[in-house]
Amino acid sequence: MKKIISYLSIVLFTTAIFAQKSANNYKYVIVPDRFEFQTKTDQYQLNSLTKFLFNKAGFNVFLSSDEMPKEVIQNNCSTLVGNVVDDSNMFTTKLKIQLVDCYDKIIVETEMVKSKEKDFKTAYHKAIRKAFEEINNLNYSYQPIENNKYKEVVEGKIVVQPKPKMVEKEIVVNNVVKNEAVAKEVIEVRAIPKMKKEIKNVAKVKKTEVFLKLHDTLVGKYNFENWGVSTISKKDSNYVVVGGDENFEFATIYKTSKPTMFIIKWVAYKQPQLLEIDSNGNLKIDTEKGVITFKRVN
Numbered sequence: 001m002k003k004i005i006s007y008l009s010i011v012l013f014t015t016a017i018f019a020q021k022s023a024n025n026y027k028y029v030i031v032p033d034r035f036e037f038q039t040k041t042d043q044y045q046l047n048s049l050t051k052f053l054f055n056k057a058g059f060n061v062f063l064s065s066d067e068m069p070k071e072v073i074q075n076n077c078s079t080l081v082g083n084v085v086d087d088s089n090m091f092t093t094k095l096k097i098q099l100v101d102c103y104d105k106i107i108v109e110t111e112m113v114k115s116k117e118k119d120f121k122t123a124y125h126k127a128i129r130k131a132f133e134e135i136n137n138l139n140y141s142y143q144p145i146e147n148n149k150y151k152e153v154v155e156g157k158i159v160v161q162p163k164p165k166m167v168e169k170e171i172v173v174n175n176v177v178k179n180e181a182v183a184k185e186v187i188e189v190r191a192i193p194k195m196k197k198e199i200k201n202v203a204k205v206k207k208t209e210v211f212l213k214l215h216d217t218l219v220g221k222y223n224f225e226n227w228g229v230s231t232i233s234k235k236d237s238n239y240v241v242v243g244g245d246e247n248f249e250f251a252t253i254y255k256t257s258k259p260t261m262f263i264i265k266w267v268a269y270k271q272p273q274l275l276e277i278d279s280n281g282n283l284k285i286d287t288e289k290g291v292i293t294f295k296r297v298n
Contacts, residue, residue, distance in 0.1 A: 024143040028079040037086035044121040058140045073258040077102040093123035110134040
C-alpha cells in the first residue's frame with residue numbers, strides 16, 4: 001500500500017508541475033494605473049481603455065487602485081496582470097499586451113502592433129484596440145481548476161490523498177486494512193497545522209490593523225537596502241517612495257481593499273508586486289526570490 005501511495009504521489013506531483021495553464025484558469029485581471037513607459041497615472045486614458053477592453057473581452061478586471069474582492073487580496077495567484085509593453089520610436093507607436101501571472105510568467109502575449117498616427121493619444125488608442133483583436137480571439141471563459149481530490153497543500157507541502165475508490169479496490173484485492181487506517185491518520189494530523197496557521201494569520205492581521213490605526217498611514221521612513229533610508233509619502237490617492245542621493249521617485253504604492261495589503265510598482269521593474277505591512281510597521285514584499293522585509297526606521 002505504501003508503494004502505491006508513493007507511486008501515486010510521484011505521478012500527481014509531476015502532473016501538477018507540468019500542467020499548462022491558460023488565461024481561462026484565472027478569475028481576475030489587474031491593470032496597473034500606470035504602465036512602465038508612462039509618466040503619469042492613466043496617461044492618454046490608456047489604462048482606462050485597457051480595462052474597458054479587457055471587460056469587453058469577458059474578463060473580470062480591476063485597475064490597481066480599485067477596491068478589490070477579498071479573494072484577490074488573499075490569493076493574488078488567482079489573478080493576471082494586464083500589462084502593456086511599449087517599444088515605440090520617434091515615428092511609430094509600437095506596443096503589445098501581456099497577461100502575466102503571480103510568478104512573473106507570461107501566460108498570454110500578443111504580437112507587436114503599430115500605429116503611425118502623429119497624435120500620441122490617437123496612436124496609442126488605435127494600437128491598443130488592434131492588439132486586443134488577439135485577446136478577443138481567446139474567447140475567454142473562466143474555467144476554475146477544481147480543488148484536486150488527490151492532493152492538499154499544507155504549509156507549502158503537498159500531502160497526497162489517494163482516491164477513495166482506488167484505495168478501497170486495492171484494499172479488497174490485497175486485504176490491507178491496517179494501512180488504510182494509518183493513511184487516514186496521517187492526513188488528519190497534517191491538516192491540523194493548517195487550521196492553526198489560519199488562526200495565527202487572523203491574529204496577525206488584527207495586530208497589524210491596530211498598528212495602522214495608530215499610525216493612520218504607511219507614510220514614514222524605511223530602509224530600502226540599496227536606496228538607503230527612503231521616504232514614503234502620500235501622493236493623490238496613492239503613495240510614492242523617494243530615496244537615494246538625488247531623491248529619486250523609484251516606486252509607487254497603490255491601495256487595495258485590505259488595509260494591510262498594497263501593490264507596489266517599481267520604476268525599474270516590469271511587474272507590480274504584493275506589499276504587506278506587518279504589526280511592527282515593516283514592509284514585506286513578495287518577490288521572485290522570496291519575501292523581502294524593509295524595516296521602518298521611524
